[in-house]
Amino acid sequence: MELEAVTLSLNGSVHELAHLRSWARKHLRYAVAEQVDDVIAVLDELASNALKHGAPPVLVRLRHRQGFVRVEVSDGSAELATPRTPTAEGGRGLYLIEGLSHSWGQRPSATGKTVWAETVLDVDPGR
Known part of the structure; x- marks a missing residue:
């Protein structure tokens, strides 16, 4: 089984991230668990960035294709995501995404x- 595109709308609160992770795990339950962990980390970071630095509405989409899952997070801000110099307060998110992703x-x-x-x-053949 492979995932068709699924979408989730977020209301703008970082408190929704736990629900987002659970939603994604449910839709990715057919896949290799270790790889799902990486997808969840990328998804969590993209959504966190949109909620903290973007603007509503925030929409999340998952789509599995040809051995990859594509995670898309859309928000209402035209300001493009830009890597920042890491500090104690943050700035590592896009570097984490780059490290865990095939491309972004x-x-x-x-x-x-x-x-x-x-x-x-x-796809995990045992699932």
């Missing part, structure tokens, strides 16, 4: 932007 990027839209990442994700 972003694209502006008429209503804001979408930041995306593709991470290896194989």
Whole structure:
């Protein structure tokens, strides 16, 4: 079984991240567990960035294709995500995404932007 595109809307609170992780795990239950952990870390960081630095509405999409899962987080801010110099307060998120993803990027839209990442994700034959 492979995942078709699924979407979740967030209301703007970082308190929703636990629900987001649970939602994603439910939709990725067919995949290799260790790879799902990486996807969840990437998803959590992209969503956290959108909630902290972006603007509503925030939409999350998961789509599995050809051995990868694509995570997309769209928000209402036109300001593109930019790596920052890490400090004690943060600035490591995009570096983490880069390290855990096969590729990542972003694209502006008429209503804001979408930041995306593709991470290896194989179907677990035992599931």
